[in-house]
Amino acid sequence: MIDHLDPTTLARAQFAFTVSFHFIFPAFSIGLASYLAVLEALWLKTGKGLYLDVFMYWVKIFAVVFGMGVVSGIVMSYQFGTNWSVYSQKVGPIIGPLMAYEVLTAFFLEAGFLGVMLFGMAKVGKSLHFFATCMVALGTLISATWIVSANSWMHTPVGFLVNANGQFVPAGSWWPIVFNPSFPYRLVHTVIAAYLTTALAVGGVGAWHLLVDRTNLHARTLFSMAMWMAALVGPVQILAGDTQGLNTLKYQPIKVLAMEGDYDPSPSGAPLVLFGLPSNADAVVHARLEIPKLGSLILLHDPNAPLPGLKDFARSKWPPVPIVFWSFRIMVGVGLAILGLGVCSLIARASGRLYDWRLLHWSAVIMGPAGFVAVIAGWVTTEVGRQPYTVYGQLLTAQSHSPLAAPAVAASLVVFAVVYFSVFGAGTAYLLRMMARAPTSREVEPPHLPQRAAGITPAAGMEQTSATESDHELHRH
């Protein structure tokens, strides 16, 4: 089999595999970090131990998720060089600084405060601990900002020149590069996706424990907060997705046509293809089920507006349409399911049945992992839709990879697959085990800090925080 695969295909498969795996973890940790900051704020504001319990429940899960995100992320920062060295040499002057800024402004911030967030409550006191939690949450958002900016530039490259060495270099200001045309839309869509993914996971866990014991106050808190998120932010995400679609139509029309399955031009309004089997070879969507005019209505807000077809563009510029077509439908399908779940939760809340409606709880459990599916499907849609380019319209993927022999890349791909499935498989099993345990009021005792509760200033309190035996008493095992 390896004989038939060229190094480009193998390098793409390896990058797609490692980045898809990696993306799962930040999608969860971006949302969880913000959620933890909210929980800690609620605890500090209301003084209710319940919020601290829920915080302690999720912070342990966060630590596992974050750890997996870190190690799979380090792999990404080196894969640009190992597998895409030509791309790195040519595009490094533009992409490199954006990623280096991510390291400087985000990764260090997260890592620097993570230790205090996980282990430091008894050492630094409540206020500084809350500050550390906020810094970690801020770090995840800054990280998303830079990496989405770099990724967006690859879709909508602007503000560059190509120098004598064939390198992409800034034409002048960095402003248009960082704030490239698709960046704001992508950033909003991505961050909301992370929040919704987390809300679904939290809601699924809450629902699971409500099914066991509907009087569990902690499970009620999880479920209620998550359902607010689904009900309020779900519709916003559909709007954000729509505006990103319009932006993509403007800058990458071929990608949108692939998503829609429009091989033929539609001079008097494009249909919305609900299902079908696209074939690049036949340039047609077989077995299609479509609604006339709706495609143009959604994309151009006019049912009769003409839309080009893939056939209007050279075949060499088409992405693999079936993948893009289907991954897009999976993402949208999950989005609509989230909307449905949110609406149902509002109805249940209004009729006072939020904690009693078992069908709703089962739905939430089933939807628990749905956010991850949508995130990966959305990522596949946009990245496969960018093919055959790495830098859209400028640099072909086939001209970007490292001068490596196919066996080297194939061997490393196999090793990555084995290691990722076993290590992250084990991690997922641990996460599910932690989530299967019901959150209780025995989660952790509020750190009883007599010396500080007695009214000593935080600065004085810090003097006493050397790691003595008495400090260890404050930790729960």
Added chain:
Amino acid sequence: MNSIDISVVWAGIIAFAVFAYVVMDGFDLGIGILFPTFAMGEERDQAMNSIAPVWDGNETWLVLGGGGLLAVFPLAYAIILPATYPLMIAMLLGLVFRGVAFEFRWRNAAHRPYWDMAFALGSLVATIAQGITLGAILQGIRVADNAYAGAWLDWLSPFTLLTGAALVLGYSLLGASWLVWKTEGAAQAHARRMAFALGIATLIAMAAVSAATPFLHNDYWRRWFTVPGVFLTAQVPLLVLITAAVFFWSLRRGAERLPFLMVLALFLLNFVGLGISVYPYLVPRQVTIWDAAAPRQSQEFMLVGTAVIFPIILGYTAWAYWVFRGKAGTHGYH
């Protein structure tokens, strides 16, 4: 601005990041390598807890090294990584295993021995890969048309295996002396004995690598042994001897912090020695820092931010270490 060569400034910043990585992740990789020699239970838990709050920050310097090289010296990044492809993959996978072990080992007591083993082997593999990579860069990389032109096992040679082994000893020494500082009781006594033996072994390995390097290429010989440069370069081994003497003396006297600081000094001297051998090349005798430099706009854009952000990073990193000062103890939040 024009009077200062921005590429040289950047070479200095990247060198600082690499050095920060080597000593900071060095001690926690070293603890990983030594992990199986500690008794299960209290000794291992202390060793783990002494680095659990800081390892992630330590490893971020590696990401900065990679990302920084891509940003300001993309050509070097694009040559070195394909040239050391199997090493890089091995290092990354080693880091995966050891990184997840920090959390996974607490999740199920029955699985703990396996994750402890993953922690140790992952640390060992990552360290060997880094050591061999260093040797591979020193011995030279084949370059043609701005790209790596060698085969995928060019990096393998007796010299690179020697540098791989030397780094394993060096990181272990860092780890052992860190544990002398951060642990107590049986774990500390064990770490102190290890540090003594590893100190001797590391010095021998350093001597071997230093003796072999000038024979790799004329250029290295000339840099170290021709008059008048030799009067300056001779200071390096002299300082190594003094540092080593203070290290053994302080370890004997039961000092807790000084041995670690002396090992840091030893690493710094090695690093200076490396600088004497390769400057101004990023890929020795093939690609200088000016050949590999990204366009000026990219280097300037990065430099502005770095000048502002670096001091802040160093500030809160120091604070995080300060919060977890003192002995590590056996209890985390687990």
